[in-house]
Amino acid sequence: MLVLKFGGSSVATAENMSKVVALAEAAARQRPTVVVVSALGGVTDDLIAAGHRAAAADASYRELLLELEQRHLGAVRGLLPITGQSSVLSLVKTHCNELESLCDGVFALGELSARTLDRLVSYGELLSSRLLAAALAARGTAHQWLDSRQLIRTDARHGHAAVDFTSTNPLIQTAVTGEVPLYVAPGFVASAPNGSTTTLGRGGSDYTAAIFAGALGAERLEIWTDVSGMMTADPRLVRAARPIPRISYQEAMELSHFGAKVLYPPTIQPVMRSGIPLWIKNTFAPEDAGTLVEVSPPANQAFVRGISSIGPIALLRLEGSGMVGVPGFSRRLFAALAREQVNVILITQSSSEHSICVAVSTPDADRAQQAANQEFAHEIRAGLLDPLDREDELAIVALVGEQMKNHPGISGRLFGALGQNGVNIRAIAQGSSEKNISTVIRQQDVRKAINVLHETFFEATTRQVNVVVAGVGNVGRKLLQQLQRQQPWLREKLRLNLRVVGLANSRHFVLEEEGMDLASWETALAAGPPLSLDQLTEEVLALNLRNTVFVDVTASAEVAQVYAKLLARSVAVVACNKVAASSEYQHYAQLKSLAQEFNTQFLFETNVGAGLPxxxxxxxxxxxxxxxxxxxxxxxxxxxxxxxxxxxxxxxxxxxxxxxxxxxxxxxxxxxxxxxxxxxxxxxxxxxxxxxxxxxxxxxxxxxxxxxxxxxxxxxxxxxxxxxxxxxxxxxxxxxxxxxxxxxxxxxxxxxxxxxxxxxxxxxxxxxxxxxxxxxxxxxxxxxxxxxxxxxxxxxxxxxxxxxxxxxxxxxx
CATH class of the missing domain: 3.30.360.10 (Dihydrodipicolinate Reductase; domain 2)
Structure with missing residues (x-):
């Protein structure tokens, strides 16, 4: 038995759904197969929006429902031959009428309960699974549509129901006998003991597939999405990210918890308990190997499996001498947060017991702060504790790998790489299993941090260096010629990918994040905006690229004035300009001190003797x-x-x-x-x-x-x-x-x-x-x-x- 789950992007259009049909049929030819589908991409969000608009007496929910209806009707027409469309169009119309009636009731009452919202959003998966079943029927493929609401039993906690596996597993085993080669079921939906529709929460369709796989003792579970497996980092942030061939369940859970959206932690539990392999594949590139999630991947795999992040988060810090040696503070803090349904993402506590720090999702931060201050109001008034300190606009970046515990120095390399690029770490957490090293940093540094760490642990042979050159006179031109000529040699011999990302002269400046073509830099610079040194500096810092070097090939005192701001953000400064190093001694010493403090370089060899050492x-x-x-x-x-x-x-x-x-x-x-x-x-x-x-x-x-x-x-x-x-x-x-x-x-x-x-x-x-x-x-x-x-x-x-x-x-x- 195989279980295949297809995400929203895989069924977003009629064309995409045709790919799903072909993959499902190919699997069913090998062995009996269950296919679980999500709603068409974006539909669940639109259904939630329609419900909230109706509850807010905003009649535009009707327009949104009409758009959803037309989208599904269009999918029918694009997916099925004309002769097979009538009954399916009627079915879609019936469901859409039910949706409208539901939202009309919400509009009349001015209230959207969790139970009603569950029923409302369930239509996304019900429609998509019916469309897929209709497409199979039109091709003459033997199959059976299953209503997951009749098979998966949960409690009545609407929005994020807990599965009753004792009741659920026998129902699934009875329904899926293997008498037909292919079964189609909607993901995300289930039912409470009273028969009301419930949903399984974030990642619910993945969870549905895992429930089916666990109940049936499937040979494997395949999650089909729009990427070729779990990646070493988010490919939207790291161009060099690559698929992870094999990974353990525990590593996959760590990565998915910290933002790797291919999987969600609850998904893994049913298959992990049964030791069922989970394969993540790409619907649009089915020939790609994808990622195999298994109990024990080969030990010779990379000791760092991946880098992930989650944000924005807020850091809440409880401090005070009144905590030292007094038991129960941690329990009271977590109990207060639990009462407010606040999930704690990360915890760290000083060994002196003088402070405890927790990270929570930013939307939860206000409630968390209020709950903690109320819980410890007496101690705060008595001066035993400080009011809860809160820091916003943060994120967590985590290194994940089961074998990290067997390789000393991982933390040192992590801290060194981030420190050299001016990424300040606000908090650190490492589990006793050493599968995860988590750091809390500024949200704006996430892109740089992940690229730096990816380069450190996955691209050790190549280091990207981003150069900004101010001054393109005689020396500046020669420098650009030398850089262009040496780029291939530097990549081959020194493993340096040296890119010029910015240029400035006395009239214009230009910044290109992906690097400039040094064969046509003059045209790009002439087309750049008028030079403002403040704007240039702010934009260089805003780009926040790793391993940035600012090169001053001018004789300008104004350019030299920006060195301090750059060094304080760990941007290295190379100065041919003698103004700074020969300025007042206090200023010269400050620049040297900034370079040391922020772990960067202030170099000016050419101030004396040109190229002589x-x-x-x-x-x-x-x-x-x-x-x-x-x-x-x-x-x-x-x-x-x-x-x-x-x-x-x-x-x-x-x-x-x-x-x-x-x-x-x-x-x-x-x-x-x-x-x-x-x-x-x-x-x-x-x-x-x-x-x-x-x-x-x-x-x-x-x-x-x-x-x-x-x-x-x-x-x-x-x-x-x-x-x-x-x-x-x-x-x-x-x-x-x-x-x-x-x-x-x-x-x-x-x-x-x-x-x-x-x-x-x-x-x-x-x-x-x-x-x-x-x-x-x-x-x-x-x-x-x-x-x-x-x-x-x-x-x-x-x-x-x-x-x-x-x-x-x-x-x-």
């Missing part, structure tokens, strides 16, 4: 216990290029203009030539070395005449040309001693300075070529011979590569 090396020295005594450095690729190129044969102004044209300077070259940029860099290095230095404390000895600093950039070039003799004298003075001009930054004994120096042959800074940078670290370990880092310190390509490297560091945690 200077800041990273300094950090490695300090973390390994070394101490910096002094530093000496050439930190401006622009100035080094200028003084390597200028030899008096061409005007100094012309050499500076060449540096700007080749992309070695800031848009305003004075930022480079005045030494301000170098001062920022040595300030950043000093801070990274552990010194609380401010910008005004860096001594800057400018080599530019004061007149060069007046006016705009064209005026600057005019003044450079006018003071050519000054620059020529600087060059000649150094050349006469066989020395070279270098703009040197130095730090020692807590003091920093920048200025032009003449460097003798043999010095590490003497041989620098072109736009090279170099840093000399003198430390406790490198005393006589410094640790030297040298290489190209300017240029869009190398700077972009340094930003790229920081993005990868942020991505890998």
């Amino acid at each position: 200077i800041i990273g090396t300094l950090g490695d020295l300090l973390r390994s216990g070394d101490e910096v005594q002094r530093m000496q450095a050439v930190l401006s690729g622009t100035l080094n290029f200028v003084f390597n190129t200028y030899d008096g044969t061409r005007p100094f102004a012309e050499v500076v203009r060449q540096a700007q044209q080749e992309g070695y300077t800031e848009p305003d070259p004075r930022l480079d030539l005045t030494g301000v940029d170098v001062a920022r860099k040595i300030l950043i290095l000093a801070r990274e070395a552990g010194y609380a230095l401010e910008m005004h404390e860096v001594q800057n000895e400018s080599f530019l005449p004061a007149a060069c600093l007046q006016g705009d950039v064209p005026a600057f070039y005019e003044q450079l040309a006018a003071h050519e003799a000054h620059f020529r004298s600087l060059y000649d003075g150094a050349a006469a001693q066989d020395k070279k001009l270098r703009f040197v930054a130095s730090f020692a004994a807590g003091q920093a300075r920048v200025g032009l120096e003449s460097v003798a042959p043999g010095h590490d800074l003497y041989s620098l070529q072109g736009k090279d940078n170099a840093v000399l670290f003198y430390t406790n370990r490198y005393v006589e011979q410094p640790l030297v880092i040298k290489g190209a310190g300017a240029g869009a390509e190398v700077t972009a590569s340094g930003v790229f490297a920081d993005v990868l560091r942020a991505a890998q945690g």
Whole structure:
């Protein structure tokens, strides 16, 4: 014997019902089969709505009933040949007339009792099962329609009746003898001892099928729906979710309790008691394997079977010193909630007995809070307890797996993954069986949390990283080119799915949750809304994507102001922009502290030396216990290029203009030539070395005449040309001693300075070529011979590569 249940989506249309007919006939050819059907998709909700409208004296219930009638009549016409329609159309019309009479009575009384509502909603399954039986009859398929109300006996608790299996099982066994190959029965409906119609509550049609399967000792129960089995996560939230091939009853119950809507916990009980396998299949893809729910699936399956969620919920917390060591508080709390018919979803209690916390469904929260405060009113007035604390807009995300108990570190991985993505856990519960680890988080973090956990436990080979880039000038363009070129390599070698989900320039921004096509980013950005940094930041945070990295490739102080808000939401920040790290020390320290507090990254390697690993090396020295005594450095690729190129044969102004044209300077070259940029860099290095230095404390000895600093950039070039003799004298003075001009930054004994120096042959800074940078670290370990880092310190390509490297560091945690 087989029992097949088809859900509302499977019978929603005549076309879908034809698929059900074919599947039922195919099963019946193998062995006797019982088919249980739900109402057509959405019909039960419409019937409930019609009843409530009638009770509220809203005459529009008639329009809703007419729509339901036309829908069922249309299904008849689409499902049956014309010659077989008449009697079925008449049957549908009769049922619909009964529905109208029922609602007219509710309208007249202005009251909708639970008993009347049960009778009202029962018509959905009665109609759908009659339609299916008629379709089988039209095809000449031998079958028998069964009225579940005559076979399933319950108590009189209307809306969620409890089944009397002692009476029910013999009735089913007598009715289903196997004399015909196929039986059709409505799900969801039953009857009370007095003969009134009852319903089996949420998931009632599944429950009906399980009752039949248990009573008949079926070979298996098949639940046919619109998905290919139970999934590792909700596919609406996780694109990479995949079907679970096999799962235990206990795991299925845990997943279904926490929101996996393919099954409902009561469904499993009758078949679980009898050890009957349950197979979840897809009506629209019957060739898919689906999910087999069984007593003992193979032990070599994944130790985490699935991730599920339920929400919205409210968290209710009872606290107070008066609870400590006093028995009975928990009993009183749960009794108060039970009296109000409030279901407790999750419970956790501190070991100090100072507080107890329960999660309830949000619609129940008001009644739960009122009941608890009334129950403990005396203790609250006496100051022994605080008034019940309530937190809303929460959800539960649960890891489920029977084998988790045999694998240490699961909880650690869960908490670590959520923490790295800024998902704060409000409460935790883990059963003693260790089949379920439940966390209470903000409702708005559910999508991110489930994706993070799915990636951690089911996609360990691939990590998705979502990048937002602000600034698409020379460096930004090169960065996007590098990202596009390296995407396949990153997926293959590092298992990183690195996607650019946002771009911004000074005029527009664009965000695309599924990732941008880097071959056409300019078109997408130009079509984006006008740039508002506040709006950009809020939308990035609202997307709430896992492993988000914000990349600032601007020189904007306004962009740097959004770092704190991003870091406080665990969004990593990679800054090519030097403004933040060279701002007031308090602000710099705050950003570093936020990154640490919210378990994310604030990286700015390219602030000093473009793509050279200077800041990273300094950090490695300090973390390994070394101490910096002094530093000496050439930190401006622009100035080094200028003084390597200028030899008096061409005007100094012309050499500076060449540096700007080749992309070695800031848009305003004075930022480079005045030494301000170098001062920022040595300030950043000093801070990274552990010194609380401010910008005004860096001594800057400018080599530019004061007149060069007046006016705009064209005026600057005019003044450079006018003071050519000054620059020529600087060059000649150094050349006469066989020395070279270098703009040197130095730090020692807590003091920093920048200025032009003449460097003798043999010095590490003497041989620098072109736009090279170099840093000399003198430390406790490198005393006589410094640790030297040298290489190209300017240029869009190398700077972009340094930003790229920081993005990868942020991505890998």
